[in-house]
Amino acid sequence: MRFILFLGLFATASLAQSQHEVVSGWPQLPEGQVLGLCAGVGVDAQNRVYVFHRSGRVWSKPFPKEAIAAPTVSVFDGATGRLLSSWGANRFIMPHGLTVDREGNLWLTDVGLHQVFKCSPAGEVLLTLGEAGVPGSDDKHFNLPTDVAALADGSFYVSDGYQNTRVMKFTADGRFEFQWGTKGHGPGEFHLPHGITVDAQGRVIVCDRENERLQVFDAKGAFKHEWKGPQLGKPYGIATGPDGHFFVIDGGSPSLQPQLRGKAVELDPSGQVLDTFGSQGKAAGQFQLGHDIAVGPDGAVYVAEGTGARVQKFVRRKAAE
Template identity: 55%
Template sequence: MNRYTRLLSIRWTPVLCLVLVAMAAVAFASLARGATSTKAEAVHYRVDHGWPQLPPGRDLGGVSGLDVDAQGNVFVFHRNDRVWPQSNVLSTEPIALPTVTVFDGRTGRILSEWGANTFAMPHGLTVDARGNVWLTDVALQQVYEYSHDGRLLMTLGTRGVAGSDSTHFNRPTEVAVAQDGSFYVSDGYRNTRIMKFSPEGRFLFQWGTPGNKPGQFDVPHCVKVDREGRVFVCDRSNTRVQIFDAQGHFLAQWKGAGIGRPYDMAIAQDGSVFIADGGDQPDAPPDRSGVAVVAPDGKVVHRFGRWGNYDGQFEMAHDIAIGPDDAVYVGDITGKRIQKFVPNRHL
């Protein structure tokens, strides 16, 4: 037997064959996991410096709501110079300047503005599948549906009148629109309930009472609907996300240090969930604020951002949205700005 033959005989012993088969199985399993992993597991995010482009001296004021349409345009609901008073008594005097600003998601340029002399204390903003814009005003106690270009289509609630029946709200926070056009309202700061309406605005049912048990709320601050029709609620003061079926039956909750205090959330196409953790807002800094990236099973995969006022930091992450290009937009209501984060797949 020559040297080359001896090497071949060593290379293909039964033990070596078993080792090679095991290695191949491990490699295949790894590839399979990668093929089914979510963006939450594979992607990190970095801030897009210089986005948006505002005229010199322009200040949006508190950014209370935002969303992105199918074309990647970013709709921002903001308060200009109106601030939430320490007295907690909200003025119903309309804000003179435009309160809805639409940005080009790619360049950050302002495309249009509307909502001047209309809203008193802007809060939630949602863009539905048709491109219509849903807004809530916690001072005027109303919910609105607008066309993409700012024409009023529907108003629910009585201007400036709080109530707990099926035709009134008490500081409603957000709207979520289901695939069939029906919609949910998180109501809100004082009524601690979720209300469901038909596409035409007819009240259907509600659920929720004050408390910390499943199905109870302490400031339901946001409401979202996923592709399966499940309803996600940011139960802010209970520091958790609650999940329900379309009829309001409790399914699960997400809670923990990684989740933080959910102010808003956005659901990606693959089911990953991005949660704006607004922090605990102590009387004196420092605080905690950032974005929790959560897998569909509720596991916190990672977080980005922290408390502060530099790029990529937040004083209070209040609202969040995801664009069709996977860019993540975060509204900082105390920092009075919106920031764009883009996927960095090279990390």
Template identity: 80%
Template sequence: MRGSLAILLIATSVFAQPQHEVVLDWPQLPEDHVLGLCAGVGVDAQNRVFVFHRSGRSWTNPFPKETISQPTVSVFEGGSGELLSSWGANRFIMPHGLTVDHEGNLWLTDVGLHQVFKCTPEGKVLLTLGEAGVPGNDHTHFNLPTDVAVLRDGSFFVSDGYKNTRVMKFTADGKFEFAWGAKGKGPGEFNLPHGIALDTQGRVIVCDRENERLQVFDARGGFLHEWKGPHIGKPYGVETGANGHLFIIDGGSPSLKLSERGKAVELDATGHVIDTFGSQGDAPGQFQLGHDIAIGPDGAVYVAEGTGKRVQKFVRKK
């Protein structure tokens, strides 16, 4: 791997006053609408917030064979939090990643089915990759794929994820191009590549979750940087804002003190911390296993929680 090892370590006492605050009573969730563990979240250009959730299903080993009978994708209006629609019943086994591409399509990963799906916002399947229920490590199979990042030309990266510890690149029509990564701690190696995103420079940002770091690559998988430290924690999800800043959600690293775990982090394009907000807990503005993060067209930040079984909205303080 080319590039140099750049490690970012920042003291936890630098940013005492968060620049973001939680929006209370968001979303407006009907009493009979169960989210359960919220695995993925994304926002389209119309400010619709899409949440990929497990509708009460728990992570078990082995996974159930039957699909979830209730809707697994809920669509909210970003401003009011009103539930606009829901779909995905009887289609998924273990929902995981959700990405909205530049055309407004949704990319969903199911770690139970070992598949990646491209869908319309209404749920029509446009493209399916992987063989249903069959794990593998060749070019046509995944093994618990976690997330997708899509370029403007429609080509995309898949973090393939829990078992294969690699990143795969595909053309817009789903043809395999190349892959990189193996199990390990070195540059370009992974211990559970979980979230993945592209920044405004075209770099590939990977949440190397169990190695407790972000790895930054060029568009061909060439290693550029490693960012880690107490403010990074254990990154689960990553997204890029319109200003080029990166937002990550720390799922909660056991290597940190309880007061330092489980927060959202805003980084500039060089990996320096701009803001941290939230903490571990179940109160509004706190997180119980933050699992994914997304940025709306108005700059609002959305965090999907696992154990907390909710999605929260944050805005920049005025």
């Protein structure tokens, strides 16, 4: 019998004061340029911030057959917010997840194509998994894959999320190894695995979005813990920071009171809440459907918004002198 460890994630309405604040004026977009819905965000060791966005395309079923004509990956300087480059035009149908691995390569998931791509920082495709436009549930197909977590040895996990409700493990060259998960509410079951990360201990942490929890597994997929609570809300995306802390973006759970919805959450390695910042809204520092989150090498936090169609940067407040 598997044991669910329920952690009390600070049931208080708020911490004394958020430890993070938004950086105004970040990023700097050229006049007239619109990102559209920002689905994925990641940061490399050179502090370049990559944003995977839909450039005006909206989620509609059935998905369009033609690729988005405009660039769908924008690269910003983390320090200044200056746009460095853009690529990905005429390539993607419905951008979703973005992960930067230790080599600086990007892992992108496209829920319209049902595919996973490994790309160089400049956009060269290095590896493709899945069959374009063909959903499936075997070990060679995906059905609306959501995110990737890459390991130091090049192997990686894929959260195959909206339909197959599973996590798959692959070798560095893309060979299938194993999988776990099915639809449900129990330990090791999912109701939309949406974001995924790994930590220094080799644990795999999955945003079980519609079950409003994080599930923690060992490297082989064995269930270890469940983390949930009112401050965690509905986790859409998760990232591991350089200090081993987790950062989660709550997309805004309707089961919570409005003041508790739609925020970013910092957790320690045991799952305890250290900080929350942001809330639902349109102002700077607020979120309209936070969809993904990333942490830079300097500890800065970046949040990609869906409805808000923007990416915002947060830094830790300086201690009062």
